[in-house]
Amino acid sequence: MKTAIQENDIHAFVDGAIPAQERERFEALLRDDAAASERVRAYVAQNDALHAAFDGVLTEPHTLRLPDARMSIWQRWHGGPLRLAAALALGVAIGFIARDQFATRQMPRASLAQQAALAHVAYVPEVRHPVEVAAQEEQHLVAWLSKRLAAPLRAPRLDASGYRLLGGRLLPATGGLGDAPVALLMYESAKGKRLSLLVRREAANKDTAFRFAQEGDTRVFYWIDGPFGYALAGDIERDELSRLSRVVYQQLNP
Amino acid sequence: MSSSFTPTDLEVHIPRLRRYARALTGNRDAAEDLTQDTLERAWTKRALWHVGAGDPAGSLRAWLFAVMHNVFVNTVRRMKTTESLDVAGDSAAEMVATNASAETGAVVHDIQQALRRLPDDQREVILLVGLEQLSYAEAGFALEVPIGTVMSRLSRGRERLRQLLDENGAQGSIANGPSTLRRVK
Numbered sequence: 001m002k003t004a005i006q007e008n009d010i011h012a013f014v015d016g017a018i019p020a021q022e023r024e025r026f027e028a029l030l031r032d033d034a035a036a037s038e039r040v041r042a043y044v045a046q047n048d049a050l051h052a053a054f055d056g057v058l059t060e061p062h063t064l065r066l067p068d069a070r071m072s073i074w075q076r077w078h079g080g081p082l083r084l085a086a087a088l089a090l091g092v093a094i095g096f097i098a099r100d101q102f103a104t105r106q107m108p109r110a111s112l113a114q115q116a117a118l119a120h121v122a123y124v125p126e127v128r129h130p131v132e133v134a135a136q137e138e139q140h141l142v143a144w145l146s147k148r149l150a151a152p153l154r155a156p157r158l159d160a161s162g163y164r165l166l167g168g169r170l171l172p173a174t175g176g177l178g179d180a181p182v183a184l185l186m187y188e189s190a191k192g193k194r195l196s197l198l199v200r201r202e203a204a205n206k207d208t209a210f211r212f213a214q215e216g217d218t219r220v221f222y223w224i225d226g227p228f229g230y231a232l233a234g235d236i237e238r239d240e241l242s243r244l245s246r247v248v249y250q251q252l253n254p
Numbered sequence: 255m256s257s258s259f260t261p262t263d264l265e266v267h268i269p270r271l272r273r274y275a276r277a278l279t280g281n282r283d284a285a286e287d288l289t290q291d292t293l294e295r296a297w298t299k300r301a302l303w304h305v306g307a308g309d310p311a312g313s314l315r316a317w318l319f320a321v322m323h324n325v326f327v328n329t330v331r332r333m334k335t336t337e338s339l340d341v342a343g344d345s346a347a348e349m350v351a352t353n354a355s356a357e358t359g360a361v362v363h364d365i366q367q368a369l370r371r372l373p374d375d376q377r378e379v380i381l382l383v384g385l386e387q388l389s390y391a392e393a394g395f396a397l398e399v400p401i402g403t404v405m406s407r408l409s410r411g412r413e414r415l416r417q418l419l420d421e422n423g424a425q426g427s428i429a430n431g432p433s434t435l436r437r438v439k
Contacts, residue, residue: 042412
């Protein structure tokens with residue numbers, strides 16, 4: 001029996017690499033091909049299982065060091081005493097010049113803004129798994145996150161600003177208060193731009209003003225309000241992010 | 255076109271590099287070493303990177319996966335893979351701890367076991383495409399193989415993984431069937 005389904009099409013379908021207008025045609029073909037649709041189901045399940053198994057790594061604390069220019073030059077020079085001395089002199093000179101630029105950076109305990117920026121960068125590019133609970137289950141989402149954060153949480157609406165709630169996920173506790181988990185809500189504009197709002201318990205319980213931080217292209221506004229620290233992160237202009245942060249703040253403090 | 259990146263530019267890629275390394279090696283310590291070596295090597299070789307350096311997406315990310323692939327081939331792969339098989343139980347239990355349900359735990363355990371039994375080249379493709387969501391072209395760039403090779407490894411790897419998971423399921427694991435794959439409780 002001849003089938004119109006090509007091997008590569010099965011993978012392209014599973015990986016979301018088939019153009020939207022062709023997906024329907026392919027789904028129709030799948031309905032008539034039990035073996036192919038079983039494979040699609042199995043491969044999608046494999047991808048889901050991979051995410052279930054390894055997504056936790058994205059936000060684990062770690063002790064990796066960013067490269068240090070002085071270190072690498074030192075390591076490249078291993079030879080006789082003369083070379084060692086030369087390397088030492090060069091190392092000292094470069095170290096002196098480049099001290100600020102390349103200082104060894106031990107990853108600190110993540111600050112609110114850092115954690116938000118890292119979580120944003122980690123989860124926003126996910127095509128299929130940006131959130132654990134979708135916005136369609138908003139009641140469940142809010143109840144679930146509130147329970148885990150041990151305080152009532154609200155999901156601000158940004159629809160009027162052009163961002164709809166996609167859903168949320170829980171991040172492992174890293175740098176928050178004790179073992180308290182951290183919630184991440186994600187929003188998306190019609191053009192596919194995503195914002196993430198990180199919420200975590202704060203020890204200080206001291207309200208703060210809006211603060212701004214930038215990590216690469218990711219800008220973050222963050223503040224502490226009552227028991228929670230909030231950080232809104234996005235790859236958008238600072239003014240726009242500032243405006244959205246105020247919308248979030250107002251909704252949380254009606 | 256010349257361009258460069260700073261250590262801070264590397265920082266944003268660390269979570270994904272760590273995730274890929276963990277899935278690739280199946281071992282926490284080996285994965286951290288692999289990621290650290292990748293960061294060092296990327297920095298040492300940074301002159302080789304420029305926007306669009308053969309990387310279809312023109313992104314630093316795919317280039318970093320290419321660097322990690324090379325480090326993996328040159329170091330980790332040289333160690334006997336049996337070494338990481340010994341700690342399978344540990345790391346599986348460790349990772350399950352962050353997930354809620356027993357069902358998810360079984361799925362997680364099964365996929366980790368099955369991954370270990372795949373040939374390296376198939377595991378790499380499956381992870382870069384299925385987990386890291388690189389395009390086929392980017393995966394080919396990262397692994398220095400043509401797209402046709404990416405597709406054939408993907409095809410063989412996914413089919414092999416399916417058999418391995420089915421065998422597991424037949425042995426009484428509950429991690430089979432779509433209903434157990436809900437990650438949300």
